[in-house]
Amino acid sequence: MESFRTDQPVEILIVDDEPQAVKYFKKAFGTRYDVLTATSADEAESLILSGNHNIALVISDQRMPGRSGVSLLNRIRNERPDIIRMLTTAYADLDSAIDAVNKGEILRYISKPWDLRVLEAEIEQAITFYLLKNEYDMLLRDKLSALHRTLLRDRMNDLAMLSGLLPYNNAPLTMYHYLKEAIAETAWRPSAQKAWSQLRIRDHWRIPVEETQRAIDLSEVLTTPPLLADAHPSEVDIVAVLTDCANEINRELGGLQVVIHADQPQLAVSADPAAMREIITRLMYPMSQWAAAGSVLLVNVARDTLDDDMPGVAIHFELRNCEPQRSMQDCVLFTPPLHTAPKRASDYLKASLAIGHIGGTISSPPMENGYKQIHVTLPARAKATTKKINALPQQWLQDLSEEYEKWVLGTLEMAA
Secondary structure (H helix, E strand, O other): OOOOOOOOOEEEEEEOOOHHHHHHHHHOOOOEEEEEOOOHHHHHHHHOOOOOOOOOEEEEEEEOOOOOOOHHHHHHHHOOOOOOEEEEEHHHHHHHHHHHHHHHOOOHHHHOOOOHHHHHHHHHHHHHHHHHHHHHHHHHHHHHHHHHHHHHHHHHHHHHHHHOOOOOOOOHHHHHHHHHHHHHHHHHHHHHHHHHHOOHHHHHHHHHHHHHHHHHHHHHOOOOOOOOOOOOOOEHHHHHHHHHHHHHHHHHHHOOEEEEEOOOOOEEEOOHHHHHHHHHHHHHHHHHEEEEEEEEEEEEEEEEEEEOOOEOOOOEEEEEEEEEHHHHHHHHOOOOOOOOOOOHHHHHHHHHHHHHOOOOEEOOOOOOEEEEOOOOOOEEEEEOOOOOOOOHHHHHHHHHHHHHHHHHHHHHHOOO
């Protein structure tokens, strides 16, 4: 629910089932403040939750037909905690008012009949408190936003450096594409902002230690043991592996979640059978979780010629209704601060590195209206002698930096 808005003046909502009391309040304060009125808790709730008003203060009578004022203000506390809440009550309801103050449901209670001088002072104090609090919150959001951006940049650089230490051929190249495509995925930005918004300034001192431990843990997962499909190569039918993995996932999920289409009944590659099955499982299982309700993961596999004119196999994973938040959760770059990367996220990255190790490729263009694609190529024969790249070239680092700047500009535009 949207809270403080700077594009319009703040408003006061008075809630009372007695029309004369509402009229009296508006006459007393309507020239100084924008006053909204409601004669029931339900009407007041509708006004607040509509999002069409910039309400700073709600003053509600306690005793009203249907729902009490405390019930209304407690609901406001849960849905719009930024709004200041005050209860106006007769002496007979004083116990309820005191209890509401003690529980934090209201800031003040005001006895009836009103003393206009006292009420005016209380309103002025409440509005001032609201404005100061929201100014502070906006400054805090700016600081947190800067902290999030710095943390994301540092994490991206750490993963880039880590790739040079991993026991996979072409690990820096695979990591470069992995990071660049993740940063370029505009559909993830709202979910990333929401997930990372849980970070608080008071937690910032923990971040260096936690991020270092997180990198160590991820390195161990990726390398213990390494997933090397060129270890004991033999002929592997990729269609059969994909079908077996899909059937296993469908059984686990209790429905048809993954569908395989192949242009030939058999497509063989030379690789370690156990490692290849593990690679496919680590890729397919996370993807199967990204589909929205009623949607499936489509897998098309066909014989292909790779960029170096060598024979190979192309696997095209397709989600026509992908949930951005689910797919983002399986990217280690966007794991929320102070959280461990989910197993599916590290599994997906490990499988990607294993594909690059044997001379294959994995790529994913930006999502469009929920349409998500992942393209995988596998050489017909695992390339055990693939040239090893030990570090990201400077140009790749520059490309990642430029993508990061685009991400920052995109998130700032959303915040605005």
